[in-house]
Amino acid sequence: MRIMVRPHQFPARLAAGAFILNAGLTMASAGAENAAGIHGMAAKAYPFLxxxxxxxxxxxxxxxxxxxxxxxxxPVVPSLLAGAALTALAGGLVGLYLRTPGMRREGSLRPTQEGLSLAKDVWLLGIGTGLVLEEISCSCSRS
Known part of the structure; x- marks a missing residue:
């Protein structure tokens, strides 16, 4: 089995992966009321939902x-693939932050107290984007 992660990528992948896995497991056991709240917020930001x-x-x-x-x-999942998946998920979460009224201070990207829980997802977007860009730049330099 070949490990597809560079050693310096382990900390970021571990931190983001554990956080997101926990969120998914928690959501999987959430009840109907919680599901309705999550869906309602997402549908306001993304009307097609x-x-x-x-x-x-x-x-x-x-x-x-x-x-x-x-x-x-x-570790056998390539960083390009894992980073692209993380970037897509985090992009949706950051979009939710940007599109939901009351999450940001008026005329600013700075979060309100209510927006802090979504604003922190920007670090997930940064990790995902960083993994993708590193893998693209490394593969280009090998060519």
């Missing part, structure tokens, strides 16, 4: 988080 059943949405989101978290934690 409004027609989905809230429990189905929460189930699929939980599965996606579990898959992304596991891909970051399993």
């Amino acid at each position: 409004k027609d989905l059943d809230s429990e189905d949405f929460a189930r699929w989101l939980a599965r996606a988080q579990i898959a992304v978290g596991a891909s970051l934690l399993i």
